[in-house]
Amino acid sequence: MSKQDEQFPKLLNDAFHKIIRSMDSYFSHSIKQLGDYLQEHTFPVTLQEINNEVIIQAQLPEAERSQIEIEIIGNHIRITVHHTEVTEMRNDQHHQYQRQQTRQVMERTVTLPFTISEIDTIAHFDNGILTIKTPKRNPDSGYIDIK
Numbered sequence: 046m047s048k049q050d051e052q053f054p055k056l057l058n059d060a061f062h063k064i065i066r067s068m069d070s071y072f073s074h075s076i077k078q079l080g081d082y083l084q085e086h087t088f089p090v091t092l093q094e095i096n097n098e099v100i101i102q103a104q105l106p107e108a109e110r111s112q113i114e115i116e117i118i119g120n121h122i123r124i125t126v127h128h129t130e131v132t133e134m135r136n137d138q139h140h141q142y143q144r145q146q147t148r149q150v151m152e153r154t155v156t157l158p159f160t161i162s163e164i165d166t167i168a169h170f171d172n173g174i175l176t177i178k179t180p181k182r183n184p185d186s187g188y189i190d191i192k
């Protein structure tokens with residue numbers, strides 16, 4: 046066996062390790078960026094069960110009441126915050142006008158083990174904390190006969 050033939054497995058092994066390291070670096074960086082993105086585009090939510098009530102609290106320190114939307118879908122509560130910002134700049138001396146609009150939507154969905162009553166669920170927003178209270182109910186479940 047020639048010297049080149051003996052070195053080929055080592056070269057192949059080295060190339061393989063370089064590719065694996067490169068892929069590992071790429072995915073590590075991508076996952077970190079995804080985590081940073083999700084951290085910026087979401088908000089903390091806590092869930093508590095006290096007696097016969099479920100209390101959901103969302104921390105929305107920079108939101109205004111008019112930006113918040115709560116939707117009940119079966120056994121899910123969807124909390125959405127819409128933020129739109131418009132900036133305008135006018136310079137008559139240079140005949141320039143600039144208008145910039147940004148829109149951001151943050152959303153969290155909380156799933157409960159029972160159907161949520163729209164009538165009995167209440168929400169209130171104070172000092173940047175959204176509190177939603179709903180009565181705890183037995184899960185809608187049952188058994189059926191097999192024919």
